[in-house]
Amino acid sequence: MPFEQELQVAKEAVRKASLLCSAAQAGLVDSEKHDKADKSPVTVADYGAQALVLSTLAAAFPNDPAVGEEDSSDLRKEENAELFSRVVEYAQKVDGSLDAESVLAAIDRGKHAGGSQGRFWTLDPIDGTKGFLRGQQYAVALALIENGEVVLGVLGCPNLPVDPANANSEKGSLLFAVKGQGAFQAPLSEIDSATKISVDQIDDPAKAVFCESVESGHTAHGRSAAITNALGTSVEPFRMDSQCKYAAVSRGQASVYLRLPTRPGYEEKIWDHAAGYIVLQEAGGRIADTFGNPLDFSLGRTLKNNKGIVATSPAVFESVVKAVVDSAE
Numbered sequence: 001m002p003f004e005q006e007l008q009v010a011k012e013a014v015r016k017a018s019l020l021c022s023a024a025q026a027g028l029v030d031s032e033k034h035d036k037a038d039k040s041p042v043t044v045a046d047y048g049a050q051a052l053v054l055s056t057l058a059a060a061f062p063n064d065p066a067v068g069e070e071d072s073s074d075l076r077k078e079e080n081a082e083l084f085s086r087v088v089e090y091a092q093k094v095d096g097s098l099d100a101e102s103v104l105a106a107i108d109r110g111k112h113a114g115g116s117q118g119r120f121w122t123l124d125p126i127d128g129t130k131g132f133l134r135g136q137q138y139a140v141a142l143a144l145i146e147n148g149e150v151v152l153g154v155l156g157c158p159n160l161p162v163d164p165a166n167a168n169s170e171k172g173s174l175l176f177a178v179k180g181q182g183a184f185q186a187p188l189s190e191i192d193s194a195t196k197i198s199v200d201q202i203d204d205p206a207k208a209v210f211c212e213s214v215e216s217g218h219t220a221h222g223r224s225a226a227i228t229n230a231l232g233t234s235v236e237p238f239r240m241d242s243q244c245k246y247a248a249v250s251r252g253q254a255s256v257y258l259r260l261p262t263r264p265g266y267e268e269k270i271w272d273h274a275a276g277y278i279v280l281q282e283a284g285g286r287i288a289d290t291f292g293n294p295l296d297f298s299l300g301r302t303l304k305n306n307k308g309i310v311a312t313s314p315a316v317f318e319s320v321v322k323a324v325v326d327s328a329e
């Protein structure tokens, strides 16, 4: 099977990073959090997970570059020495061979510019850091992009119940997909026992369950309410952080994930979508931006030709995209 080795390495790297994140989330203290220059939060777990995943990829695929969300510049500052030593501690707990220097070097393997040529990985070590800090949903998201196309994706969702129909079931789900091979889920505790997943076949948008970000700064909640109103949707939408929303649509827990721009100049990051995108597509879903255009992962670190996201199960796609486009007028 194409990408068999890549998939195996990626699943194991995401599993380990998910363990690191779970351990950190359980007892996170103030000295393990930091605000980046753009004021967005980052934690020891974001840095630790990026170090772990990118060092694993470097060992298995030394010629593959990576586009990662985080970089080591803040960790190298004297004022963040304590934060940095905590990062190294967490990374070492999972991989004893990592030391301070190799942690910094691994994190900085994520500086690739992306683009349309060759292949590269893209990593969001914690997607939904704000959810992580609230003790809620987040995801470790890793994808492989080849000549501008997403060909493989793995989502580690440590707080997502394994059984979509039972919120009290075991928490910790791993979702993954390779282009043309379908989408699968396994418990994070047993990643080799995977089952195929697929989207729902609801064809009446009035019956569709919508999901969106918790954060009002990441999606326009008022506009999504207007859209569901226009479609006559009777079911209350639910809010959840991170690419767990792609997981929800991919396994039929929701029919629609809307991400509606809140700021005109914002460019979606490829690591916020690549893994979820391929999992959803392989589960039978469809995806476009808020103008109905296909997503273009070939343009660098951001989806600069797209605005927002509309991800749905197939039978409601056309009507939901139309409602989203109409809502812009």
Ligand SMILES: Nc1ncnc2c1ncn2[C@@H]1O[C@H](COP(=O)(O)O)[C@@H](OP(=O)(O)O)[C@H]1O
Binding pocket: 040, 069, 124, 126, 127, 128, 129, 130, 131, 213, 214, 215, 217, 218, 219, 240, 241, 242, 243, 261, 262, 263, 266, 269, 272
């Ligand atoms: N103005 C904005 N519009 C859309 N997304 C934004 C945004 N500002 C930040 N984000 C992204 O929203 C992501 C979280 O998405 P969600 O709200 O679905 O959980 C963040 O990922 P990180 O948490 O990895 O930084 C960040 O990249």
Ligand SMILES: [Mg+2]
Binding pocket: 040, 041, 069, 129
């Ligand atoms: Mg971030």
Ligand SMILES: [Mg+2]
Binding pocket: 124, 126, 127, 128, 271, 272
């Ligand atoms: Mg993210």
Ligand SMILES: [Mg+2]
Binding pocket: 046, 069, 124, 125, 126, 127, 128, 129
């Ligand atoms: Mg992140």
